[in-house]
Amino acid sequence: MSYAYRTASTDRYGLLKAFARENRQHPTEAESLLWNHLRLNDWGLRFKRQHIIGDYIADFVCLEQSLVIEVDGSYHSEAEQVEHDEMRSIVLQRMGFRVMRFTNKEVFGALDEVLNRIQKELNIKTMTDKQTTPSPQQGLGANSSSPRGGQEGALGLQLPPLGEVRRGLRVGILGAAGYTGGELIRLLLNHPQAEIVFANSGSNAGNRVCDVHSGLTGETELRFTDQMPFDEVDVVFFCFGHGKSEQFLREHSIPERVKVIDLAQDFRVRRPDGSTDEWVYGLPELHREEIRRATRLANPGCFATCIQLALLPALQAGLIGGDIHVNGITGSTGAGQKPTATTHYSWRQDNISVYKAFEHQHLLEINQTVQELSPGYDGRVLFIPQRGCFARGIFVTAYATCSASQQEVQRAYDNFYADAAFTHFVSAAPDMKQVVNTNKALVSAERIGDQLLMTCCIDNLLKGAVGQAVQNMNLMLGLDEREGLRLKASAF
16 A cells, blocks of 8 residues: 655644555546546645645545545634535545544544654654655555554554555656666656656566666666556656657557656757647756646757757847857767767777767757747857767857956856756856766856857756756656756766
8 A cells, every 4th residue: 555645834743645556546537536636736745735626625535445534623614614515425426435524633643643653663753843744765654463564543544554655756768778768767766756657668578677777786676668558657758769759649649647758859849830839848947937837848959958058148138149159079878879880989989079060950959949038149059069988978168259248247147047956157167077977057158358158068868868857857747846866976
């Protein structure tokens, strides 16, 4: 059995908010709706009252036992209680639930029992009004002699055994065997709210994930699957190669309630025919509020992310003019997992080379953002990408004509990134090692003569791909955007 819980600021105790089965079934649409609401709104958020469907309030919900428990004293007035009782009875009856009523005293007695066991077995301090809910990883419940490993509480409910964790966010991954798939699995295994429901790879179905992504040895026993149970997840990540996402969506149906995050380039650039209108371009530093409302999200490219983060404040403030010259060097993981002549170790090591000069595919999304921030900008973005002799990371330098003072430049960059979770404006020129293995972007801007030199560095697999994708997932689902992404640079 699994559970969710929260703390209400007016309660003396942390309220045990919901029980729900781990491998749940959805016999009715109503139960599915109820489950989705609990799962999406209970974790990571705190409310004084829990609204389950419309204005129907439940203090406890146990889907396993088809039981709704309400507590006397939950209403503002007697009239509200009567009205609520009548509507609740009709709705819950249709859903197949039975209702039990208890007084606050009875419920708090049961909660005392639960919390005493938590305190005893986990050796945590007593919770007070000012404390927040303990981490879901701490668990609720106790060891027991019951067949399910739980213990019956004062209300006659089966309490879950200690350590049986139910995370609140269920995730599916398509194309899970590549570099981005492996990094995404690594992040989600350590995300406190996320649970990987499936990692799809047709060619690896049945194989252990850690046999393909050997860096995950000892971290998970998850196996690849060729199944795609979209009705069991809240969000699905597309880790396909470019061009495959659009084809996949033509051939498969994904429920509207399931959020889709595409790491390919298929939907990043707006089309005149409106076929990409439902897709939000997922650069949080530019589109944070749109991302919060999105159900379909196009994750930016790695070079596009790094270059845009270098340019955004200068473009918005009108600090630069004319052509923008960009040089960017990327690690070999940017070319994907499949070996090629230019990624082979003996060729890549101690080497540097130029590719796709002035015509890299990421220029399309970069130019789209330039026009969004500075409509009518008539300068070109002249980009020369280079292959570096390192595995991961991107280092970009850009320059353009600038007449603003250094103080104006600093003020523009400070203001633009004041609320950014991972992008930091720094006074000294950054080093790429400061960001590798993190979701950070370090940005600097210095006026030299009549030119503004703008520098940015990121990890191409994290801020340039799956780290930013998880950041976007957090925003889309109302979580702290830093959740699961508090990483330290590997540096040495």
